[in-house]
Amino acid sequence: MLCLEFTIPPLPQFVTVGFAVWSPGDRHFARTFGVYDLLVVKRGTLYMAEQDREYAVGPGKMLVLEAGLPHEGYRSCEEDTEIYWVHFIHDGKPAYIRQEEIPWSSLLSRGTVEDEEPSAQQRLYLPKFASVDLEVLEPILQEMNEIHSRLNAGNALRLHVQLAAFMAALQEECARTALPEPAARLARAAAAYLDQHWREPFQLAGLQEELHFQADYITRCMKQHIGTTPLQYVLHLRLEEAKKLLGGTVLGIPEIAERTGIRDPNYMTRLFKARFGLTPGAYRRRLRHRE
Template sequence: MRKEMPAIHCLELTIPPLPQLLTIGHSFWPPGQQHFVRSFNVYDMLFVMKGTLYMTEDDVPYEINEGSMLILEPNRVHVGHRPCEETTEIYWIHFVHPAPVRTVDSGQIPWSIPSAKGTDHDVAPHRQVMYVPKFTSVNMLDIVPLLQRMLELHHALSPASSLPLQTQLAGLFVELQTAVRTQYAPRSRLLCDQAIAYLQHHLTRPFDAKHMEQTLHFHFDYVARCLKKYTSMSPLQYLHDLQVRTAKSLLENTELSVGEIGQRIGIENANYFIRLFRKQTGITPGQYRSARIGMT
C-alpha cells in the first residue's frame, strides 16, 4: 500500500508569464560560513547536495539538509541563523515572477480539475497556475542534471543559449511540481484525479458504475466519496458537468447542430441533451449559442 506523505506547503504562481531566471550558482561552503542578512525582490531557490544550510526567513528557521530544497520569497528578510558545521555543497537559483504568491497545502491542490480553455474568441489567456514546493526533500538524481545544464548555459550565455536556459528553468519547475503531485498528494486526492481522468476518457460512454469500479480497482462507493470530497460532485454529476462544458465549447466553436453536439458528448437523445443543458446552465443550447455569437 502506498505510504501517505504529510502535506507540504506549495507556492502557487500565476502563469503566464513563466518565472524568469536571473542567475544560477554552485559552490562549497566551508565549516563556519554563514549566510548574510538580505531582503530583495527576488525568489532565491536553494538546493543542498551535501551538508546542512541553516536559513531563517522572517523569523522562521529552516535546516536544509542533504537532498532538500527551500525557496526564499521576495521582500522577506532571510539570514543564516547558524554557520555550516561541515563542508556544504549548494546550488542556488534567483528568479523573478510578477504574480502575487499564495501558499497552498499540497493535499488541497486541484490537480485534475479542468481549467478554462482558450478559444479563437479570446484575446487574453485564462488564468492558469503552477505549484512549486516551498521546503521539501527532492530526488537529486532527477534535479542535478537540470541544474548542471543550466550552469553550462549560464556560463556561456548568448542569444543562442538564452531561450534554452529559460526552458531548462521551466523543466526544473515541471520536475518539482511532478514530485509534489506524486509524493505528497493524499491517496484520496490521487484517486479523485484518476476518477476525473476516467470520466474524461469515457465522456461518450453511458455511465457504468461497475465498469468504473473495475477500471480503477476500488469500490465505487469509495471512488465516489473521494471525488465528492474534492469536487462536491458525484461521478454522474461530474460526467454531466464535463458533457455540458464540452457542449459549450462545441456550440461556441463549431456549426454542428444541437443534435450532433449531443451525439458528440455521448447523448443520443436530443431532447434529453437539451433538458440536461438547461438544468446545468438555465438556458437551452440554442440560447447559449445565440448569446455567445452576440458577444463576438
C-alpha cells in the same frame, strides 16, 4: 509539506542561476531580497533562517526564500557544501497550502478559439522546504548554468524554458510524494476511470464494478476532493469537447451530440446553454463572426 501557491499566468520570470562550493566557516550574510531565492543543496548543509524560522538544508533538500522577507545564515557551514541557486520574480504574492490539500484533480476550463485571455484558474505549486530527487533536478540546473555562462540573443529563450521545466519538475515531485487519504485516492481513481469512458453511456454501476465501492460513497468522495459528482465530471468533459468541435469542425449539432456521448441534441443544447450562457449554434456563429 508546506507549498507556495502562485497564480499563473504569468509564469515566474528568470533572474539568475548559479552553483558554488561553500567552505567550512562560510555563512550566508543577512539581507532582505526583492526576488525569490530557490536553493538546492547537493552536498553538505546550509543553515538558513527566514524571519524567525530556521532551516538546515542538507543534501538533496531545497528551500524557497521568499521575496521581501529577511533571511540570513544562522550558522556556518561545517564542511564543503555544494549549492545551486535560482533567482526568480513573480508579480503576485503566493498563498500557502499544505501538500495534501492541493486540488490536483480539480477540473479547469480548456482554452478555445473564442478566448482572448488565458484562464485565471491555473496554479503553480512549489515546495517551501522539502527533499527532492537530484537525479531529476540536477541535469536541468546544469543546463541552466551552461546556458547562463554563454548567454546570448540566440539561447536566451532556452534559459526561460529550462526555468519552466525546473519548476514543473518540482511540482511533479510535490505531487508524487503526496500521500492522499483513502477518500482522495478513490476520487482520483474514479476521475481516471471517467476520463477513459466519458463517451460511453453514463452508468454509476460501471464505477461501482471497477472500483468496488458503493456509488453513493464514490459520489461523496468526488464531490469532496474534486468538487463535482461523477455525472457532473462527465458532463464537463462532454461539453468541453463540444466547444472544441463547434469551433474546429463543420459538424452539425446532432453529430456533435453523438460524438460527445449525448444521445439527444436538444438535451445537449440545454446543457450547453446552462453552462456557457448561449446555445451551441449561437456559440458557433459568434466564433465565425470574430474570424
